[in-house]
Amino acid sequence: MAPILPRALLGLLLGIGLLLPAAEAFEPPNGVTEVTSVEGITEYRLPNGLRVLLFPDATKPTVTVNITYLVGSRHENYGETGMAHLLEHLLFKGTPTQADIPGEMKRRGIGFNASTWLDRTNYFASFSADDDTLAWLLSLEADRMVNSHVARKDLDSEMTVVRNEMEAGENNPIRVLMSRIASTAFLWHNYGNSTIGARADVENMPIERLQAFYRRYYRPDNATLLVAGRIDPAATLVRIADTFGAIAAPAEPLLDTYTREPVQDGEREVNVRRVGETHYLGAQYHVPSGRHADHAPMAVLANVLGDTPTGRLHKALVESGMATFVAAVNFALAEPGYLLFLAEAPKGGDFAALEQRLIALVEGLAEQPVTETEVADARRRIAKAAELTINDANRLAMALSESIAMGDWRLFFLNRDRADAVTVDDVNRVAQRYLKPSNRTIGRFLPTAEPDRATIAEAPSAAELLEGYTGRAALAAGEAFDPNPANIDARTATATLSNGTELVLLEKRTRGETVLLNIAFRFGDEAAVMGQDDIASFVASMLTRGSTTMSRDDISRRLDELRATLSIAGDAQRVTVGAQTVREHLPALLDLIAELLKSPAFPEAEFAQLKSQSITAIESQMTEPQAIAGNAMNRHFNGRWPKGHPYYVPTFDEQIADTRSLTVEQLRAFHRGFYGAGDGEIALVGDFDADALRPQLERLFGDWTRPQPFARIAHPQVGVDTVTRRIETPDKANGVILLRTELPLSDTDADYPALLVGNYVFGGGTLKSRLADRIRQQDGLSYGVSSQFSASPLDPRAVLMAFAIAAPENIGKVRAAFDDELNKLLEHGVTEAELKDAVDGLLKARQRSRGEDRALVGQLAGNAYLDRTMAWEAELDARLAALTVEQVNAVWRKHVGSARFSAFEAGDFARLGEQ
Secondary structure (H helix, E strand, O other): OOOOEEOOOOHHHHOOOOEOOOOOOOOOOOOOEEEEEEOOEEEEEOOOOOEEEEEEOOOOOEEEEEEEEOOOHHHOOOOOOOHHHHHHHHOOOOEOOEOOHHHHHHHOOOEEEEEEOOOOEEEEEEEEOOHHHHHHHHHHHHHHHHOOOOOHHHHHHHHHHHHHHHHHHHOOHHHHHHHHHHHHHOOOOHHHOOOOOOHHHHHOOOHHHHHHHHHHHOOHHHEEEEEEEOOOHHHHHHHHHHHHOOOOOOOOOOOOOOOOOOOOOOOEOOOOOOOOOOEEEEEEEEEOOOOOOOHHHHHHHHHHHHOOOOOHHHHHHHOOOOOOEEEEEEOOOOOOEEEEEEEEEOOOOOHHHHHHHHHHHHHOOOOOOOOHHHHHHHHHHHHHHHHHHHOOHHHHHHHHHHHHHHOOOOHHHHHHHHHHOOOHHHHHHHHHHHOOHHHEEOOOOOOOOOOOOOOOOOOOOHHHHHOOOOOOOOOOOOEOOOOOHHHHHHHEEEEEOOOOOEEEEEEOOOHHHEEEEEEEEEOOOOOOOOOOHHHHHHHHHHHHHEEOOOEHHHHHHHHHHOOOEEEEEEEOOEEEEEEEEEHHHHHHHHHHHHHHHHOEOOOHHHHHHHHHHHHHHHHHHOOOHHHHHHHHHHHHHOOOOOOOOOOOOOOHHHHHHHHHHOOHHHHHHHHHHHOOEOEEEEEEEEOOOHHHHHHHHHHHHOOOEOOOOOOOOOOOOOOOOOOEEEEEOOOOOOEEEEEEEEEOOOOOOOOHHHHHHHHHHHOOOOOOOHHHHHHHHHOOOOOOEEEEEEEOOOOOOEEEEEEEEEOHHHHHHHHHHHHHHHHHHHHHOOOHHHHHHHHHHHHHHHHHHHOOHHHHHHHHHHHHHHOOOHHHHHHHHHHHHOOOHHHHHHHHHHHHOOOOOEEEEEEOOHHHOOO
8 A cells, every 4th residue: 555645745834723722701792692602602682682693613614694583484464475485585686785685695605595484584694704705794684684675576576486486396296295284284373374375475465565574573683693603703793783783673572473273173184186106195293392392202203203214114114115205204393383204105006005004103103112222213313413413513503593483592402402311101102192093184084972182282481491501512623624725735645555546535623523435436348337327326225225244224223323424326337435424433434334335235125125216216207397308308418329328318218117127136246247446536534543544444445456447438529409399297387498508628628717607697606697687587487597517527528508497388488588698698798797706706606615524525536536636626716717708708609609509398388278
């Protein structure tokens, strides 16, 4: 094994990270009160009632700002459904001082979005730590809290966008089913209403009522502002006090909602009849609020029943072939909510038998009580999920919105503690109390002399519950790592195993001592892998379903014990592994990965289950516009490859037939004939000991060499006919259009940076681009519209494509708007302002990506395969920064001006009298 070689001695100057000391105590600004501190998060209260949460985490080179308003669909009155969600959209439409919020976000490289749910609305943004960006974003949130336009013209255009979002949701059978179940289970409470609202309310919303709703709920005493990541807490709190402190709390007090659902007095049922291929089943039960003491046992119970692969429902329904998918979701809400079970049935299965068996399993726990082992396993899984969230400041910031909506952010930690303390008696008690026929929504009304009903108790207030609560010790912080390319290269070391496998290792202290792993092993040449793609994919999928010494359940439990996540995927020439764990468990996780890769068992029962799940998944796509249009597009652009070639794109029917014909022996033969190391990379980023790691990797993989040497199959751009294809998808309220062309260049081409920027202006970004401004913001035709540009690093082949969803009657208008905006860009070019914003946004987004370890470990592995270092990324940054308007416009016209876009449209056009 070759010795490890640092890429640059600059690491001595640039790369030595220091553990930051805990934040020192400081005096809050005048009038600001420190309320409490739990596990590294401190709450402050402004005189106007605004709650402020500060969560400093120097290990993240990013900052997340999340503001949560206690207003969701629960707060809407008659005729106002969808109002909270409409406001979420309109708050991106501007204030008197902020005319173009999406554009300003994009220019600053801020990743942003917002969401509305039953109890709350939140707006979140993440960016590379920068004082000026933080100051601007805090100013924006304070501004739009009270000064948003909420104008008639914006409502008119955005209403059609929301309606298109509604139509997209109506295409999803599970979302439709969940909505219908909830509306049947709740007779009076607004938890029975879809958050997106009733179509009639959304289309006829009086602007005056929407403005009044905005003034009623968007106020400092109804909001919690959280700032997490690489921040100076004292300076940040001063800035927040200065920015938000001038906003006065309205004199009118907030009113609590008081509607409660009456005790359900019998089984209820709803049937949804729509075009589709797949049967789905749902069973819903009323349960207490997320603050109630019974919530934690219900969460454990849901995990015992719904976990894959160890849960009771999976064991009884999926492994028997009665279902291809099961899930259990225990919603944590501010008021009494619900527990939902879902199941997906294979085509041709006995749906009635599945319903009877699911109900028997859920409601039959008196005869088969939950065991100590099941509860211990569930507690471990829940604890792991909580730990993974707490270890990531950005992820925790988002998760706290739900706890805030329940009554207090500290409920996240309290419910974690409660779950840790749940006993088997607790679980069996709540099962008997709530999982009973009269509390179920699937069924029918049945007269009974002695009704057996579930009474839902009111939860105590969050203040009572949390009085004196301190939580656990905050996790130790890691180092403040600088994610610039030079420092990454300086801190990255490489080595080679005996068989040629490359190692790429970046040691750094991380929050919670986390470490991420990426492995890619390659094998075979074009002739050897013909006809092997489906087999190879199934081989990889089966690796976590059993080894020669471990069952699927054993593997799942072992991953929980190691506080690890693991995913394995593969194709005809490659197997890839992605994993996360903590420092102390990394050696054991590597041993486990080696066993799974080298010694799979390919159990027959798991293979049959995987085949059934795969076929059902394919069948579920056969009526979906996006899947159908995407398949047609990919088949057209890859039509030159013969059937059996790795680049061949099969039809849905071919996919089903190929899957049905697979045998376990084919999988075993492929594994024997191809799997091994030698051509590939192992990359790690995080908290580990490289000196101890290298000998272990040599022992595990150094002498495991693939039988078939790897030879990459070239995939150059080849001209294809320009076509327009319209595909009928009956009974689908939403349609889709895909537009695509290919260009003969790679990412090493001199024109690549200019094309990247040109696309960013044309259709990149979230809400701000030429296409978004025209098709979403101005014309209101589509909820989702964008363009993407990518170029291969190895072949002269680049893809430029655009995507939009729209009602079928609007697909033609979307195409016309696309053509018009493309012609305008070709004729008039990008402006100086657009170029500056695009370059700034791209550079900041690239920097933010390098600051995320999950993205970084993948990039380092990819660089090893391409023989690149991060210096290549730095050079690309420099090329982007040096672009001029003349260069971008000349390159765009040179390549895109002569390009012809093929179009693939799918929707229910027949109902419009179209074909």
